[in-house]
Amino acid sequence: KNEVEQSPQNLTAQEGEFITINCSYSVGISALHWLQQHPGGGIVSLFMLSSGKKKHGRLIATINIQEKHSSLHITASHPRDSAVYICAAYNFGNEKLTFGTGTRLTIIP
Amino acid sequence: ETGVTQTPRHLVMGMTNKKSLKCEQHLGHNAMYWYKQSAKKPLELMFVYNFKEQTENNSVPSRFSPECPNSSHLFLHLHTLQPEDSALYLCASSQDPGTHTEAFFGQGTRLTVV
Numbered sequence: 001k002n003e004v005e006q007s008p009q010n011l012t013a014q015e016g017e018f019i020t021i022n023c024s025y026s027v028g029i030s031a032l033h034w035l036q037q038h039p040g041g042g043i044v045s046l047f048m049l050s051s052g053k054k055k056h057g058r059l060i061a062t063i064n065i066q067e068k069h070s071s072l073h074i075t076a077s078h079p080r081d082s083a084v085y086i087c088a089a090y091n092f093g094n095e096k097l098t099f100g101t102g103t104r105l106t107i108i109p
Numbered sequence: 110e111t112g113v114t115q116t117p118r119h120l121v122m123g124m125t126n127k128k129s130l131k132c133e134q135h136l137g138h139n140a141m142y143w144y145k146q147s148a149k150k151p152l153e154l155m156f157v158y159n160f161k162e163q164t165e166n167n168s169v170p171s172r173f174s175p176e177c178p179n180s181s182h183l184f185l186h187l188h189t190l191q192p193e194d195s196a197l198y199l200c201a202s203s204q205d206p207g208t209h210t211e212a213f214f215g216q217g218t219r220l221t222v223v
Binding site: 088 | 152153154212213214
């Protein structure tokens with residue numbers, strides 16, 4: 001069992017739908033990252049959060065430290081949002097970054 | 110374009126070959142990282158360099174040898190690789206060396222070992 005689990009593994013939705021990707025972790029963390037990997041491999045860092053909620057454009061990330069759970073939401077989804085979304089748990093104490101296996105999102109026009 | 114450039118984008122090499130992957134960033138970042146992504150496996154952190162000094166080596170086999178001559182360049186030297194080393198190798202950089210904050214990733218090098 002991975003220390004960082006994501007669900008679903010694959011998600012296909014129609015353009016405009018509200019998307020939720022979940023991440024649960026069993027390790028102690030200082031912060032949690034959400035990353036976006038586009039076809040071809042390029043990865044960009046979307047959020048790093050340690051509590052509460054962050055919003056950037058149509059993307060919202062939330063984290064519940066007590067429940068060891070984070071969610072990434074995409075509002076008004078668009079085909080260009082199609083990518084693999086990866087969450088990664090960071091422990092500042094041992095500088096360990098543990099990655100989930102990713103969620104492949106496909107938005108159909 | 111993230112400001113982190115990796116070359117080559119694709120590489121096919123035999124098990125007896127020696128090759129190097131290159132990563133370059135001109136973002137003024139102090140930390141650089143090598144990651145490996147194999148199919149259907151989580152992204153794995155291989156090496157971390159802070160201010161040109163290697164601070165982390167996550168049990169990576171010695172057939173992978175990193176080099177960081179300055180804060181803008183990072184290399185991954187490859188020799189006598191195995192077919193299971195075929196993967197996407199990603200380089201990243203960040204301003205803050207300790208926390209992986211706002212990491213910027215390159216496009217990656219798709220490596221195939223034959």
